Amino acid sequence: MKTILAILFFLVMVSLYIVLYLMNKRTPLPEGCENLKADCEGCHDYSCTNNPAHYRKKETDQ
Amino acid sequence: MNRWKNFKAGLIKDNPVFSLYLGICSTLAITTTVNNAIGMGAAVIMVLILSNVIISCIRKITPDEIRIPVYIVIIASLVTIIQMLIQAFAPSLNDSLGVFIPLIVVNCIILGRAEAFASKNNVLDSAIDGLGMGLGYTLAVVVMSFLRELLATGGCTITNPFNVSQVLFSFSIIPEEYTISMFGSSVGAFVTFAILAAVVALMKNKEADHIALEEKEAKKKEMEAKKAAALEAKKGAKAV
């Protein structure tokens, strides 16, 4: 029972996160903010949505 | 061959810590003793290999748009598992590494390799990349912790992580009056890291200079050869 609860809770958290991530990604940037970039060349943080990896187009099959 | 090259790059030239500046937080914090460094290195290697393998396995069925959230969830689950294992089998290591085991989740190396390598390559290559990068991290923390422990306590002790009372290896060369306790504190961490990073930068710069020099010479030779060919052609034209 405890395990099932844990798994359910985990699934709820994950789906909440993914839904919020998608909603945020689809919210357009307000006007005048399209080209904002932090000066983060020294930072390799891929979890940051500023990281260009989040806007990578699906590469064509090699 | 290519695989071996990939593997070797992670060790020194593209060392995740001193060259790419990934995962600095844990590096600075846990390098007080060689013991901690080895334990942390092992934990990072395990998480890195497992996450790379899993992410590479599911790379074709992960929706592209939400892949980074998916990676974060996978890595967090893996770290929870590893943390429980360490708590169960090496409790003293768990105490000395403290919060830095759960913080492996936010270690940039792991998510970085998942996104930059494992999401595009097959399972075997990803596992090798994980091992190489993990060993690079381990090498970095072990070297740094060795220097710090040596300077701060005058010697170095390695114990069995599963049974603390069993000392595997121990030596002491600097007499107590000459040890510098500063290297055990945060100041020493920053200084040691800066110096090691500078050494790696020096090596990289030298290599870059060498390559630039070679290119220059090659260009010079090419120019000379061209000149000679032009001269030859002129001579030939005159003779005709």
Add this chain to the structure above:
Amino acid sequence: MIRELCTLLVTSVLINNAILNQFLGMCPFMGVSKKRNSALGMGVAVVFVIVVASIVTYALYYLVLVPLHIEYMKLITFILVIASLVQLCEMFIKKTSPSLYKSLGVYLPLITTNCVVLNCCLANISNGYGIAQMLVYSIGTPLGFALVLYIFSSIRERLETSEVPRSFLGNPIALIVAAIMAMAFSGLAGIV
């Protein structure tokens, strides 16, 4: 009680500083410290996210995880809560206040997997803090972070124009600066 809370505040801001003593949040510390303005933006964003994340994770732990006896889900829950919160905040700011987004928006997503946030949420639980202590600790920690980040970025701006040996260019010399700052801050340990 008040005295204790004040001690906790001073300790978390100055003595047990997130960057210089606990080495947390080194990524933004090295990455977003080249200009004073971005350091300020990052600092404000961190304070905001940590306070909100601490309250939410604290409530979730004691209201959901403990009654259900699934405390071992702590780590994974917290990271998901922090990540979701950051997305929510970003979306909220995008929709409601473009001017605020202009000054803070870039720094919010950087915090998703910032160790300071996760560590603060975990420490609230593992130190067994009550609600008041939790609030003080989760305000003090990011304040200390922001303070050091701002001082560091001011020094780094001057560093840009100074002559540095080639091997130390960039991050190594910045780490030396951090070492000197850590030395200065360690002198404050006598306050409490």
